[in-house]
Amino acid sequence: MNQQIPVAVLGATGSVGQRFISLLDGHPWFKVVALAASDRSEGKPYASACRWILSDPMPEWARTMTLVPATPSALTGARIVFSALPADLAKDLEPEFARAGFAVCSNASSYRRDEDVPLLLPEVNADHIQLVTRQRARRGWSGCIMTNPNCTSTGLTVALKALDDQFGLQRAFVVSLQALSGAGYPGVSSLDIIDNVIPNIGGEEAKVEWEPRKMLGKLGPDGVEFAPVVFSAHTNRVAVVDGHIVCASLEFAQPVSPEQAVRALSAYQAPLAARDLPSAPRPAILVRDEADRPQPRLDRMTGRGMTTVVGRVRPDPLFHLKLVVLSHNTIRGAAGGSIYNAELLVQQGLL
Numbered sequence: 001m002n003q004q005i006p007v008a009v010l011g012a013t014g015s016v017g018q019r020f021i022s023l024l025d026g027h028p029w030f031k032v033v034a035l036a037a038s039d040r041s042e043g044k045p046y047a048s049a050c051r052w053i054l055s056d057p058m059p060e061w062a063r064t065m066t067l068v069p070a071t072p073s074a075l076t077g078a079r080i081v082f083s084a085l086p087a088d089l090a091k092d093l094e095p096e097f098a099r100a101g102f103a104v105c106s107n108a109s110s111y112r113r114d115e116d117v118p119l120l121l122p123e124v125n126a127d128h129i130q131l132v133t134r135q136r137a138r139r140g141w142s143g144c145i146m147t148n149p150n151c152t153s154t155g156l157t158v159a160l161k162a163l164d165d166q167f168g169l170q171r172a173f174v175v176s177l178q179a180l181s182g183a184g185y186p187g188v189s190s191l192d193i194i195d196n197v198i199p200n201i202g203g204e205e206a207k208v209e210w211e212p213r214k215m216l217g218k219l220g221p222d223g224v225e226f227a228p229v230v231f232s233a234h235t236n237r238v239a240v241v242d243g244h245i246v247c248a249s250l251e252f253a254q255p256v257s258p259e260q261a262v263r264a265l266s267a268y269q270a271p272l273a274a275r276d277l278p279s280a281p282r283p284a285i286l287v288r289d290e291a292d293r294p295q296p297r298l299d300r301m302t303g304r305g306m307t308t309v310v311g312r313v314r315p316d317p318l319f320h321l322k323l324v325v326l327s328h329n330t331i332r333g334a335a336g337g338s339i340y341n342a343e344l345l346v347q348q349g350l351l
């Protein structure tokens, strides 16, 4: 790429916003030209408005950038807008940006269900990006909205795709152990979570039960036909900083042995279009064979936080197979995923 593409981040001071800034630092295709947050932060230099919670240092270029309001007129100059806004705000604001010609890569749940909005994991359903063309024609937008899934659906769907392709997934019973950074900053109070597990995350179970079905579905002339898989999900908040674990019991069209499953997972590759993009996970899936892995603290940064890590693949007395999936929730499950989506948009000539 001869010239870098100017981009902006909405919700730049939050848990996901900070990840965007960290991952966009030195990005080969994208250059951050604007950062936006609420009126609490507007007008302040980023370094003074943001309570930085990442272990990597805040990039120098970000420290002195003045935060602007989350409006299209404040972001002129950017072509792609990475949105880390709360869902209620995203619902109102993201269409304004798309109408004004920006490509919005959103982490929020507001538009994931819309028929003409891609819900994307490039290593799973890169072809669904073609919905952008339909969206533009239908809504008369020169920009677009594309979304990435909930951070718990993310790693789960990557692992399921590898298995579904070969064995035909029918039913999935899943239990999540979700990290604190998934609740944003400052998120869950320490008195609620230390020495504790919270067995409810508002709205999360429904997302984990339908989002994989859209992403594993087929793109046809009338949109995406959802995969006919039945999901049952339990979602729990645990005292881990980053990295969501999902324990899954799976039923297929025919019995599948752990050895067959490990072979399918290890051999899985992203579709060609998504394989060599700058943020592509390398490898897409890593299978660990130790009895006590994956673990969030040890394994979440596999493949720079973009690889889905699977372990404990074994027979299941209820269904056919059980396994454990780990994915970094603010990297693969949020900011890194949005950036990967934007790279696919550019590579497909759809920006």
Ligand SMILES: NC(=O)c1ccc[n+]([C@@H]2O[C@H](COP(=O)([O-])OP(=O)(O)OC[C@H]3O[C@@H](n4cnc5c(N)ncnc54)[C@H](OP(=O)(O)O)[C@@H]3O)[C@@H](O)[C@H]2O)c1
Pocket: 010, 011, 012, 013, 014, 015, 016, 017, 036, 037, 038, 039, 040, 041, 042, 070, 083, 084, 085, 086, 087, 089, 107, 108, 109, 149, 150, 151, 181, 182, 183, 184, 185, 186, 329, 330, 333, 334
């Ligand atoms: N955390 C995850 O693992 C994860 C994963 C996938 C998806 N998501 C989704 O990503 C989005 C962001 O999540 P988060 O965890 O980063 O939340 P967060 O830490 O609470 O950050 C929220 C951000 O939105 C900004 N904001 C709040 N009100 C605003 C307003 N009226 N106008 C403009 N900006 C406003 C905040 O700015 P101020 O600092 O100025 O208040 C802050 O930058 C949510 O939709 C979430 O569901 C999160």
